[in-house]
Amino acid sequence: MSITDLLERAAGGARLSFDEGVRLYEEAPLHELGAAAHARRMSLFPTDDVTYVIDTTINYTNVCNVHCTFCAFFRPERHGEGYTMSHDDVVSRVKWAADQGATQIMIQGGVNPALRLEWFERLFRRVALEFPSIDLHSLSVSEIVGLATVEETTTLEILRRLRAAGMKSLPGAGAEILVERVRKRISARKVKPEQWLGVMREAQSLGMPTTATMMFGSIETHAERIAHLDAVRRLQDETHGFTAFIPWYYVPFKTPLKGRESTGLEYLRVLAISRLYLDNVPHLQASWLTPGLKMGQLALLYGCDDMGGTILEERVVHDAGSTNEATRKQLEELIIGAGFRPVIRDTYWNLRPEMALATAG
Ligand code: SF4
Numbered sequence: 001m002s003i004t005d006l007l008e009r010a011a012g013g014a015r016l017s018f019d020e021g022v023r024l025y026e027e028a029p030l031h032e033l034g035a036a037a038h039a040r041r042m043s044l045f046p047t048d049d050v051t052y053v054i055d056t057t058i059n060y061t062n063v064c065n066v067h068c069t070f071c072a073f074f075r076p077e078r079h080g081e082g083y084t085m086s087h088d089d090v091v092s093r094v095k096w097a098a099d100q101g102a103t104q105i106m107i108q109g110g111v112n113p114a115l116r117l118e119w120f121e122r123l124f125r126r127v128a129l130e131f132p133s134i135d136l137h138s139l140s141v142s143e144i145v146g147l148a149t150v151e152e153t154t155t156l157e158i159l160r161r162l163r164a165a166g167m168k169s170l171p172g173a174g175a176e177i178l179v180e181r182v183r184k185r186i187s188a189r190k191v192k193p194e195q196w197l198g199v200m201r202e203a204q205s206l207g208m209p210t211t212a213t214m215m216f217g218s219i220e221t222h223a224e225r226i227a228h229l230d231a232v233r234r235l236q237d238e239t240h241g242f243t244a245f246i247p248w249y250y251v252p253f254k255t256p257l258k259g260r261e262s263t264g265l266e267y268l269r270v271l272a273i274s275r276l277y278l279d280n281v282p283h284l285q286a287s288w289l290t291p292g293l294k295m296g297q298l299a300l301l302y303g304c305d306d307m308g309g310t311i312l313e314e315r316v317v318h319d320a321g322s323t324n325e326a327t328r329k330q331l332e333e334l335i336i337g338a339g340f341r342p343v344i345r346d347t348y349w350n351l352r353p354e355m356a357l358a359t360a361g
Pocket residue numbers: 064065066067068071072073074109110111142187190
C-alpha cells in the first residue's frame with residue numbers, strides 16, 4: 001500500500017499495524033502525516049475547542065532511590081541537597097494554586113523510602129478536606145511501587161488506600177519507553193514495562209482516570225517508539241481507562257545520560273503518529289513544557305486537542321534544563337492564535353467554559 005493510501009486509511013480511523021506504524025513514522029512526509037493526524041482529530045472532536053486545565057505540580061521530595069540516568073532532579077538518600085517538604089509547605093502551595101483557580105494538583109516526587117503510606121494518606125486527606133474543589137491527580141507508578149515495597153503490601157492495596165484518602169487520578173508519568181532494552185539503559189531500577197502497565201490496569205479497575213505518557217529522544221529506536229504506542233493501545237483495548245496520551249521529549253542538558261535534544265520536527269512527527277496509531281485513546285495532549293509554547297501551538301495542527309495544564313510550578317523538567325512556563329493568558333492567546341477556542345476542563349475532562357478568561361472572547 002502506498003504511503004498516501006495508508007495515511008488516508010489512518011485519517012479515516014482504520015487501525016495501523018505495528019509495521020505500518022513504523023513505516024508511516026519513518027517515511028511519511030511530515031506535513032502529510034500532520035494533516036492526516038489533524039483530520040483524525042477533527043473527526044473525533046469536530047469542534048474548534050482546545051481544552052486545558054488549571055493545575056500545578058508540587059515536587060514534594062527530590063530524594064529518590066531509583067537513580068534514572070535521564071533525571072537531573074533527584075538526589076540520592078542522605079545527599080546534602082535532598083529535600084522533603086512538610087505537609088504545611090505542600091498545603092500552602094496547594095492554597096496558592098487554588099487561589100489562582102487551579103482545579104487539579106499533581107503532587108509528584110522521587111521514590112523516597114523514608115516516606116510511609118500514612119504520610120501520604122494524612123496529606124491527601126488534609127488537601128481533600130481543605131480544598132474540596134481540587135482534584136488530586138498525583139503520584140506515579142514508580143511512587144506507588146515504592147510505597148508497596150516499603151509497606152510490604154500490594155500496589156493494589158496502596159492504590160485503594162490512597163484513593164480512600166482522596167487521590168482521584170493517577171498520572172501516566174514514568175512510562176518513558178515501555179521496552180525493556182531501553183529501560184535497562186535509562187532507568188534500570190525503575191518498574192518494568194509490564195509492571196507499569198499492571199499498576200495502571202489496577203488504578204483503572206478502581207475507577208481512577210489515568211493518562212499515559214511517552215518520554216522519547218533518549219536512546220530508543222523509531223520502532224521502539226511505535227512499540228511503546230502499541231503497549232498503550234493494547235492495554236487501552238482491554239480497559240479503556242486512559243483519558244489522554246502525552247508524549248514529551250527528553251531534556252539532556254544536566255543529566256548523567258546526556259545526549260542531544262530532539263528537534264521540533266521530531267516532536268511534531270511523534271505527535272502525529274501518536275494520534276493515528278492510538279485509535280482508542282481519546283485525547284492527545286501538547287506537552288509544551290519541553291518543546292516550548294510556540295511548538296505547543298503548532299502541536300494543535302498535528303493531532304492535539306488539549307494543551308495540558310498551566311503547570312504553575314514544576315521542578316523535574318526545569319532541573320534538566322527546560323525553562324518554559326506559561327500563564328493562563330499566554331496559553332489562551334496561543335490557542336486563539338492557532339485558530340481555536342480555549343476551554344477550561346477538569347481532570348475528568350468535564351468542560352468548564354464559565355472559567356475562561358476574557359481573552360477567549
Ligand atoms: S525520574 Fe523519577 S524515579 Fe527516576 S530518578 Fe528521577 S525522580 Fe527518581
